[in-house]
Amino acid sequence: MADSAGVTTEEVLRVAELANLDLTADEVPRMRRDLSAILGHIAQLNELDTTGVPAMAQVGEMLGAEIESTGASLRADAVHPSLDRAAVMAAAPESDGRFFKVPKVIER
């Protein structure tokens, strides 16, 4: 695990960019402090040797042979009505009734 004692300002800004979050000038040092403290706590996972331990994404896979009864079964591949388009569009901040409208996509 990386040296979590110190998340740098550059790392905070880089992660914020990846997450499409604009942080204000006073948020950056606070997030840097909080992330450093939390990652410092998380670093104790390094005490455990997990060589050969499978990764668990959700519980169904841990129940082994019973996987069929724990939600892995798939529904029939049949067409069902979806949400009403007009109702969905009505909830959008901007729509022409058929599509979502957004500001300019290509930035130049």
Place this chain on the structure above:
Amino acid sequence: MGLASATIQEVRAGIASGKATATSVAEEHYARIAAEDGPGGKGINSFLALSRERALAQAAKIDAMAAKGEPLPPLAGVPVGIKDVLVMQGSPATAGSKILQGYRPPYDATAVTRLEAAGAVLLGKLNCDEFAMGSSNENSAYGPVRNPRALDRVPGGSSGGSAAAVAAGFAVASLGSDTGGSIRQPAAFCGVVGVLPTYGRVSRYGLIAFASSLDRVGPFATNVRDAATMLGVIAGKDANDATSSDRPVGDYVGALAKPVAGLRIGVPAEYFGEGLNPEIRAAIERALDGLRAAGCAVKTIALPHTKYAIPTYYVIATAEASANLSRFDGVRYGLRADGVKTLSAMFRETRDQGFGAEVKRRILLGTYALSAGYYDAYYLKAQQVRTLLTRDFLAAFAEVDAIVAPITPTPPWKLGEKTADPLQMYLEDIYSVAASLAGICGMSVPCGETASGLPIGVQIMGPHFNEETMLRVALAIETAQR
């Protein structure tokens, strides 16, 4: 007939016998909410929106059935509140966030549909921490909820409004969601019963996602029997949630008739460390004595990876949250920042204005854990430790039928007391997150109060898909209190 703060059985029987109507019960609860929930009353702030029209239409339907002498469904006329992370067609859905302000979803969550089909009267939407991220309900963009049992204290979180509304008698039962303790902890803080069903037992369709491998929908009630009734209604396979289980739904209320004598109860030594408040420790010891007296065999067990549950949880939950919350971008619903000229600026400014500090913190943490160069060290490592934590429980349940432990290390704290230090707030989740990671069922049931009158809850954990045994143990603890 005064049926505010009655049980499900009392409401249903009152309507069936003609002593009350579903309409009068709903009006009685709305009157109590109007008098006490707002700043002019006790300022509990549990309801974010009332769905009066829908509730009264449903109540009229139940009254018509009762008038014709038709058999009444299990929740006939029972006033229920819904945590505002579950969608209800036509009612605002905020998830406690500004970013969804004004959004009215065009569909119902499956749990909501099932409650209404069983006769429940849905009163409205309940306050919660923003996107269910928090342990005190202080992260709501719509103000904190006060604990009805001690108005200067937090109700717990994130389902603080769901717990408080039931504790205050605003609703007979409610729905919450639990990702790392968000049903069990507020239930303990407010002195009510809260159930975390096994992962896959209740559909997540229509639940605004926080961490999809951990999120679960479950009920709050004033007593174990009502909680079992609610669970039986909302549980079961749903074609709209591929992770919901095909297993038959148990007869949860029927199971309560079976005595607990002979059950093996495990007490995990790791849950009784030095951070545990002595009054809570003593209350749980008394609950265990009650189980012994009822004929249970109580033995100490080991859950050796317990101390790693919080770091594991805060990697996995935030990683999943960072992906799930990317959908809030100002395009399809809720808030959109004004006056932006490009799409990417709209994303960033909408998210900056719409998300609160805790949500941003968790998105950043999760994005960090998933970013190039850190993925193996954080996310993969945490998934491996999740396996170890789950194996701890599988090994324990080979030896015992249920596990009894604290759910909170401390009684409810004062509003504002812990908001400055996020890590300290996270550490409060020490007794709740392991069951979340392992996917097992758990619940909190009241087991006394502190010398100053603050509620104490005890946690009962059961094996995957064995809610029946867990509920039986909870009922035995509840019965011993009386």
